[in-house]
Amino acid sequence: MEVVIEGQNFGPPHRQGDGGRYTLPAGRFANEDILFCIDVGPETMSEMKVNGPNGRPYTRLDSIKQAILLFIHSKLTINPDHRFAFTALSKSTYWLRKEFSSEVDSAISALRGISVDSSSTQADLTQLFRVATHEAKKSRAQNRILRVILIYCRSSLPPKYQVPSTLKLFTLDVMYLHDKPGPENCPQTVYDTLVEALEQVSELEGYIFESGQGLTRALFRHMSVLLCHPQQRCVQEEVDIPKSLTKKSPVADPSQGGDIVVVSS
Incomplete structure (x- = not known):
């Protein structure tokens, strides 16, 4: 199923035709x-x-x-x-x-x-x-x-x-x-x-x-x-910002194969 997002405001979706295609109505967030x-x-x-x-x-x-x-x-x-x-x-x-x-x-x-x-x-x-x-x-x-x-x-x-x-x-x-x-x-x-x-x-x-x-x-x-x-918020339990700088994961070296395990101190 294809989901098309149009505009800025995440309102109720509208179904178009019988193809299972949905769009979100365009709109602006209120001042x-x-x-x-x-x-x-x-x-x-x-x-x-x-x-x-x-x-x-x-x-x-x-x-x-x-x-x-x-x-x-x-x-x-x-x-x-x-x-x-x-x-x-x-x-x-x-x-x-x-x-x-x-x-x-x-x-x-x-x-x-x-x-x-x-x-x-x-x-x-x-x-x-x-x-x-x-x-x-x-x-x-x-x-x-x-x-x-x-x-x-x-x-x-x-x-x-x-x-x-x-x-x-x-x-x-x-x-x-x-x-x-x-x-x-x-x-x-x-x-x-x-x-x-x-x-x-x-x-x-x-x-x-x-x-x-x-x-x-x-x-x-x-x-x-x-x-x-x-009007843009997720529920508070899902808020994970701001990120802690001490817990940033190191950038993986693409030249090295295998899994990388990150250990935070």
Whole structure:
């Protein structure tokens, strides 16, 4: 059976005639409106294992800001028509920059306006999901899609939330930076709650990543995977990028016969 792929969008196949020939309809992937939601609880100020130019360690918030700006620059390089807006998560969600924009300066200004709420304890994601549902309807009216990227940093209490009563209208990605498990921390419970929330609200394939190592490179690596457009994604279990350089297989010498066994150290 011959399969013909036409265009860019992998929609339902159409059968042509009786010859068993299928084509995929041509189409374009929708431009994205990406809504960042940044945790501003006290754990956002935990130190990473990397020092800044002044010799002091970067905080999670410092690293998050860097990762977001790198993400935005990369995303706009791929497609300059993507747009970004910003919210913060204390006890609930509030706006940092409500207007979606493709301007990097707008993103920088929004990130500079972040302030940490040292009194914040348990987070409620209900308002975030309500805002996202409302904004998703506006995006759809412009033939765009909405994605929420939640960057969460709390280890002691899982967030609470209520699922919107409407159909799933947006895609949710989560980046979870957490402390090690301990008497006052339950990162596994928090992670499980975030997974449940993602599965209940996400329209397309949403990704969730976690890191408890305090390494900025782990955050940047996971954020680079989130560059993937939701309409182009495989399921997360099949994601095998980025590749580890230490596990690259050597190039086989075609002049030598027989099988080659590669042993990774």
